[in-house]
Structures are given as C-alpha cells and as structure tokens.
Amino acid sequence: MPGLEDLYREIILDHYRNPRNRGELDIPPAHRTEGFNPLCGDEIVVYVSVDDDDRVAEIKIGGQGCSISQSSASMMSAAVKGKTLDEARALTRAFKALMSIHETKLGGDGSGTDAPTPDPEVKLGDLEALQGVVKFPVRIKCATLSWNTLTQALDEVATAS
Amino acid sequence: MPGLEDLYREIILDHYRNPRNRGELDIPPAHRTEGFNPLCGDEIVVYVSVDDDDRVAEIKIGGQGCSISQSSASMMSAAVKGKTLDEARALTRAFKALMSIHETKLGGDGSGTDAPTPDPEVKLGDLEALQGVVKFPVRIKCATLSWNTLTQALDEVATAS
C-alpha cells in the first residue's frame, strides 16, 4: 500500500503552502478560464496572456481546492511561464501521460479520456514529484484539473486570435 | 411437504375428466361472463340464467384450464344449480374462506383480496375436496377463478334486472 509520503512530497507541500503566481490579471489583455472538478468541488481559475512571439508572457492562478490541485496549479504556472505555446502543450502532454493511468476509471469529470503520447525530450522537472499521485487514483483528477484548464485557456486564446 | 394426493383428490380428477354442466346457454335469456387468470392463462366462461324466484335455473361452463380450475368450475356448477342467489353467494363466501389463506401473496391477478367471513351453516360438501389446494399456494388462484367469475356474473345479472 502506497504511503502518504508518496503523495505529499515536500515540494508539493511547499507549493501548496507558498503558491507561485497566485493572483489575477486584467482581462483583457489577459484571458481567463475556469475549471472545476465536480467530484470534490475544486475550482481553478487560470489567467494567461500570450505575447506576440506566442509565448506565455504572464500566468496567474485563482480558485480553491485541495493540496494536490493547488500545488499542481502552482507548479504548472511556474513551468509554463515564458514558454512558447508549443512548449506549453508538449509539457501538458507529458504531464497528462504521467497521470494517465486509470484516469478514466473513476466516475468521470469530463476532463478528457485521451491518453496523450508524450515527447520523450520534454523534461518535467519538479512536476515529477506529482508522480506519486497515480498511486491514489481518486486524486488524479485533482492533479490534472489545472492542466486541463490551461489547455482550454490556450485553445480559447488560439481561437480568439 | 404436502403430497400430490392432497391436491389431486379422486373426486377432483373425476370432475376434471367428466366435467358437469359443460356447454353453453343462449344469451339472452342467459347471461355470459368470462374470467381469466393471467398467471397461467386459464379461462372460464360462465353461462347463467336466473329465474323469477331468484334461483340459478341453469348454469353452463366453458373455457379451458388446468385440472384445478376445471374441476372447481364443474363442482361449483353442480353446487349452485337450483340454489337461490343468496344461497349461491353464501356458498361462494364459504368456498373463498376455505381458500383465503395466502391468496393475496402470490403476484396478483385482481381476483379480490377481501377475506370473506363464511356462514358456519353453509355446507361445502364435495367442494371440501379442494381444501388441499391451500397447501399449494400457487394453485389457489386456479381454484377460485370460476367462483370469482360466478360472483361477477351474478352481480351483472342483479344490476341488469
């Protein structure tokens, strides 16, 4: 049986206690997207602005939720900030691949059931700390919530421009 | 466990093999009523004519069904023929009382769930041979089918006149 230390790694708790990029951005120019997990009531708000080079110039996170959803959002914001849209999407795919085991098995929340193929070149860095979550299938939805919301946000930005 | 001899008494088989009052009557003057048991598909047709003294002057039985429903109908016809309506009704109550145990417990056929109070004066005679049926709850509906049909027929005659 997996232990709590697999789930609540120190770096996760650190991001939970000290969330990075917490706040709001003016919309416009930024874009705002909400995501929520109906099973546990978690909400994530992603504010994102993309510059002319197709880079994530600014990103801020709002909402409330459990330590896993909050820390995943915090790490995500740190990881994609300054990245190009393509890089952000590749990172998302890599992260979702890390999480994809069992994701469709748990009483759906509509966050997509496609198992993305990751690019082996992409490095997850700190985000790998979230790998322990897959041992707690119920929590996978918490970890992926912010990423699904980001994907939706970037899609909306792409469509709008 | 009750044995078959409790159910298929010789007198019952005799009425089954040699049904009394089998046939039809002209309507009018006679009255015709159909009854059926949806659980087993049994059908009974009762033809009855009532004279000016309120007596069952003639009764004939049609339809098809199992030995219990057919013999019960045959015995009934013999028992009520020549009786007054009141006597026929008292006999019906006495017979239904004999059968009433468990009747409502078996997946309804709408034949009424009232447990009638019998008149202790009423003698059932041969009909008591059907008593063994109560040990076979599923078959009670077979035994009561013709009686319920008779009741309905007499009610209809009474309403019509």
Added chain:
Amino acid sequence: MAAALSTDSPPTVGLDVAAARADFPIFDARHDRRLVFLDTAASSQKPRAVLDAMTEYYETTHANVHRGVYDLAERATAMYEGARGTIGRFIGATSDREVLFTKNVTEAFNLIAHSWGRSNLRAGDAVLLTEMEHHANLVPWLMLAEERGIELRYLGVTDEGELDLSDLDAKLDGAKLLSFTAMSNVLGTLNPVRQLADAAHAAGAVVAVDGAQYVPHTTTDVAALGADLFAFTGHKMLGPTGIGVLWGREELLEAMPPFLGGGDMIRDVRLDGFTPNELPWKFEAGTPPIAEAVGLAAAVGELERYGMDAIRAHEQRVTGYAISSLQERFGDDFTVHGPRSIERRGGVLSFAFKAIHPHDISQVLNESGVCVRAGHHCAKPLMRRLGVGATARASFYVYNDTDDVDALADALDDAASMFAL
C-alpha cells in the same frame, strides 16, 4: 417534536458495541490496522446475518418468483413476499400492497416524478423542495421541470443548518407536492416531518419524504409522520446494494400509472395494449431484487434485535461526544456544519478543520484507517448555500463508539501537523 423520535425515555438496554462489531466481518482482525469506518451515511457495512441470509437463499432456494409451480419457485416467492411484509411492518405500513421494491431510493424518486408527477402536474404547477436535498430528490424534478414546465420552489436553510420555515405557508401556497428529506445527509439535521406534512396537507399538497438517512437510525412510523410517499434505500441500513423501497398510501399508488413496463407488472399484454397488474406488482417490472429483498429483511431483523430506540440513543451519545470532545480539543479550528443539539440532529457530522481541504483531511485520516467522506455528498445546492466546495463528513452507526471519535481526533492532529500552513 423532532420528527417523532423517541428521545424522552432512554432505552432500558444500551447498545453493546463490542458485540455489534463482532457481527460485522469487515471489522475482523484480517486487516492490517483497525478499521474506523465513519462513512455509514454513504453506505453501511453488512452484518454476517445479512450475508448469510442471501447466501443461504441462493444455496437452497433460488428460482424466479411469481410464476413457478414447483417448490423452489414457490419458496422463493414466499421469501420475497415475506420480505416485503417484514420491511413494511418495520416502517408501520398497514398493507403489503403499499410496499414497492426499487433498485435504490433514487429510483423511488424517479418513480414518483414520472408516475405521480406526469399524471398530476401541468405546466405552471409548483413543487416545493428544500435547499438541503440530496440530488436524488432534485434531479428527477429538474428533469420534469425541463420537460413539463413545472415550477420548482425551495425552502431555504438557516445559518444553523435547519430548514427556514418562516415562509413555509407562502411557499406551499398553490404547491401540489412537498418533497423533502427527513434527515440531511450533510448536516445531520432532523427535519420536523410531521409539522411539514401537516402544513402541506393543509395547503392541499401531497407529501413525499426521503427517509434514506432516517429509517436506518430511528423508529419509523410512516402514518405517524404524515407522509403520503416515503422512500429509503437498503444499503444504508445494513442491507445489500441493489434494493430500495417506496412506501405509498394505497389510494395514491392505486391512482398512479405504472412507471417501468415489462414482466410481472402486467395483467395482460396484447399487441395493441396492456392492462397493469394490481399493487404492489404494478410498479415492479422485470425480475425483482429477490436475494436483495431477503437480505434487507435480514437487515431489518438485525436492526430490530439492536432496537431502533437503542440505536438512536447510542448515536446521540456518540455524536454528542464527538461534537464536545472535538471542539474541546481543537477549539475554533474545528467547525460543525449543522445543528449542535443532539436532539435535533442524527449521527452525520460534516465539519471543517483548520483550512485543510476535505480531500486532504480524508486522505490523511485514511492513513490511520479512519474512513470519512470528503466531497459535495450529492448535495451541490447545499454546498453553495454553505459557501464551501466540499465538506469532510463523519457518520456513526451501531459499530461505532467513542473510541472511533478519539481515533478521528488523533488522525486530525496528524493532518494538522502535515499541513501546518
């Protein structure tokens, strides 16, 4: 009077929790740590007597019911219909014709909405619900509202977690139905069923009651409660999954059209129409939950053996201990949602602890074998009313005692140190 609960006279014999625990195989030593199961409000554990009754039924008696002449079929029918009688008597039903088996209480409310609702409600008619309903008593009405254009009204919830009755009469005015829960599965609130039923009847409305959290925990008398329709679910009262019960007043059920169509609910079928069967079979389409009915009757036997008054008193004691000991230990860090008075609540305790998210609480508690539920408990409108996304919820039953509360408290300490913000 809190919904006809017998709380004035303490039961002569208290509940022997150690003996009760021994009845439930899941609390066996087989497990690597003590199981502190505090999630009965979601589903109760099952005593050996219930499992044995079902196994024995299958091992000695099984056959399809209602249509067979041979012994097995006759015995299976007698057991199934006997279970109906046992369960009916347990809730004070006067006739077996009033006791319908469904697959769960959710189906029962769908039955009410489809059968009673479609035949009694026209566009513009009002149905009164409450803000503390479980989705089972919300979604069927939302679906009907969408289809038929009926109006849904809601009794509000006060800050104390009780129904706001200040505008009851106004909201009942013109309502055709009042449908509400006898006890909240989130707040533990025991609603004043009789008072609400009387008010509804005075206003000419039919009364449907969700007894899912009520029947398992206290003496139930549907007539004394004043209900016209009353539904509950087997798996929360020591019974198996796959079975629920709808009780209804005979004249009301008699007038309602069938819901599901198929075998057993018909008297005759022709290519151009059908005639429904009589009660209760009119509402039981297809092969019913036979073994489940046998299991639920055995569960009722167990509940009666404990004694419903003893169960209620026991849960009041454990709940009272939980509220006072946890507040003493954690002060303002521990907040109970819902009434604090054990007279006005059952043994379902939703709480907030520090700023720790319910999911994290439940996860850390699990490490000590303490099982509590975290989430919206199928009551999202109530969550919005409480202004939270989720709550952590502990609930108590015959196999819980104050030692479980202490285990919960210790585990909360672990959560506090892990998430010290």
Added chain:
Amino acid sequence: MAAALSTDSPPTVGLDVAAARADFPIFDARHDRRLVFLDTAASSQKPRAVLDAMTEYYETTHANVHRGVYDLAERATAMYEGARGTIGRFIGATSDREVLFTKNVTEAFNLIAHSWGRSNLRAGDAVLLTEMEHHANLVPWLMLAEERGIELRYLGVTDEGELDLSDLDAKLDGAKLLSFTAMSNVLGTLNPVRQLADAAHAAGAVVAVDGAQYVPHTTTDVAALGADLFAFTGHKMLGPTGIGVLWGREELLEAMPPFLGGGDMIRDVRLDGFTPNELPWKFEAGTPPIAEAVGLAAAVGELERYGMDAIRAHEQRVTGYAISSLQERFGDDFTVHGPRSIERRGGVLSFAFKAIHPHDISQVLNESGVCVRAGHHCAKPLMRRLGVGATARASFYVYNDTDDVDALADALDDAASMFAL
C-alpha cells in the same frame, strides 16, 4: 447463418457436467431428492464462485463507490469499474463507456424507450418489434405508443416458430427502430440477428437486441451481431439478481438524454438545472448494484472457464437428446413448440404433452424434483399466436445433462397416468 454461433467446429473439450454440478451448492445432497432444475430460462442457479465473490466483497471491501478517498472506497470503485470492464470484454465491447449497469434487462428496455425513444420518435413514427418478444421489449413500447402516438409494427412468427421475414423490408420501410430478441425465451428460436440488423440499417433504423437468452448460452460479439443497443440480465447467466446490462454504441449513447436522475449521473446540480455526467455514469443514477456487479463479473469468469463454445455445444447435445428421446418415447403425445433443428434453436424447450395442462404437468413433475415452468412466460402475444393459454417449458444449462432429460421423461409418465383422460 444462425446468429454468428460457432457450431461448425465442435469444441475440443466438452463440458464436464459432474464437475459443473459440484460448483453449485443448490445441487448439494442437503435436499431430500435429486434436484432436476430445468428452469434456467427463468433464472439460473448460482455457482459457489459467484456467491463467494459477493460475500468476500462485503466482508473485506464494501463502501460506496466513486466519491470516497479512503482505501475501502477506492477498492470498491476499482472492483465495480473492473467488473464493467470484464463484462464489457465478454460481449466484445470496445470501451467501458459503452457498458451501463441497470437493475435488470427490463430496465434496460425502459431506458431505451424513455431516453432514445422520447428524443427520437414523434407521433406517427414506427417501431418494429416481433410477435415473439418478452413483455420487457413490448410494454415499454406500448406505454410510449400510448403517450406519444407512435406506431408499433410486428414481425410475425411462422408455424415453425421462426420469425416471418417475408415482409421484413415492407415493415422496416419508414421504421426508426427494430427491437427484437436474439433468442425466444419460449420457442428457443435463434433469430438471424446479423441479417435483421443489416436490413434495419439499410432501411435507416436503429437496432436494439434483447440478449437475455443469448448471452448466457453462446459467444457474444455485439459488433459482429450488428447491434446498436444490446441488453441482457445477470440472473440468467449465473449472476445475482438485481443487475442487468445495456451496451450501446458510444455515439448513440452520447446523444441520448439521461433516463433516471440523481446522484452519480450528474456533473453539476443547481437549483435551476443540472449538467449530466459523461458515459457510462450518465445513465447510472444513485448507488449502483456494486456487489451485484462484482458477482456478475465472477459469473463471467465461470462462464469463460467452461467456455462459451463448450456451453453452446453441450446445450445443443442435451436439447437434441431431449427432442429425439421424448418424441421417440411419447410419439405424438409430445409436441415441441418452435424449431426442431438444434442449429436454429437454443436449449429452451416449450412443449405440449397429451391434453394435460402445463400447470398440472409442472405440478406432477415437481413431485419428482423436476422443475419446469408453466405459464405464458411473459410472452402473452406469442401465446395467442400459438393458440395456447400456456406452455410447459424445460430449459438447459451447464448443470443439466441427459439424465435430467430422462428424469423429465419418467415424470411425464407419472403425469400421464395421473391424468389419463
């Protein structure tokens, strides 16, 4: 081709009936006489492995599914969803999203009629059924016809007990749905599912198939059969009561509105509306039949252990023996309703014997421990077509062998002497 049955290559290993019987506690010596159970078509007996799986689930794992963070709830969820996968694979489903649990196959057809029917059929639209349908696939449509004014058409039944396909195309013309049984529960007839499905699709109709008598007895591949919707029931295939299955093509289910409303089938609920959950949960309202799903998955395990081809071959052998030996022994006194060729029928044998009423036959047979069903078998329109009020029906499964047929024959002799007319 008779509905994709693998009858050409006999199975390498036959079915060991003695071993199979030993798997079923009901055939234990406990009883005072040998049990000759010939009523599987109404409901099958249950092997120990199925009972053990359910008991073990309750004894070690039970908790409500889908919402809990703690271990028990997570394991219960994994077992419930795992059962879905096992059962889906057994019938050739390609995705778990296509496999919905209901309470029985009757609920599945009500689901189809309510959800697909109400959203796809307008007054005057036609649905094509057959005269040999079970009430489960008749009454929901009769109810919808009454409510919506749709037209119901029926494929007739030939004197040989097969579907009359001579006017198939004419009857399909303009029909929006063809819904029919893969195998008759009265006649044993195996209908040409693929041929019917192809014709229906060519005419633009959706195809729903009643697999209640098919799935338990032969290899099933929903895609190869060409079905769009395919339903069956747990208790006829070694599984428990209280569970049925509806498989549907994903796009079709995706487009269908929810049927029952309540917990688990929603994504969000507000006081003024709700958002349904995704497949398959959209169609599963309330606490599902958790232990029953675990039991049904164990039943599938047992069926796969016997081998579906071996089961089919075994039943063909026993049925063939029954038809030939009974006709040899009783001549014209014994009449089979339905096809005589074992290639075109399953192991369900309705018969007439002398002029003895089926009820009396069943009653006398019971005396020798021989269980056959007597009645209309929930197929009253078919009874009218056959011109009988009832039939006696013997049906065979893994625990039956030719000795059971001999016992049936001997008991028929008893009936003959008792009722010698």
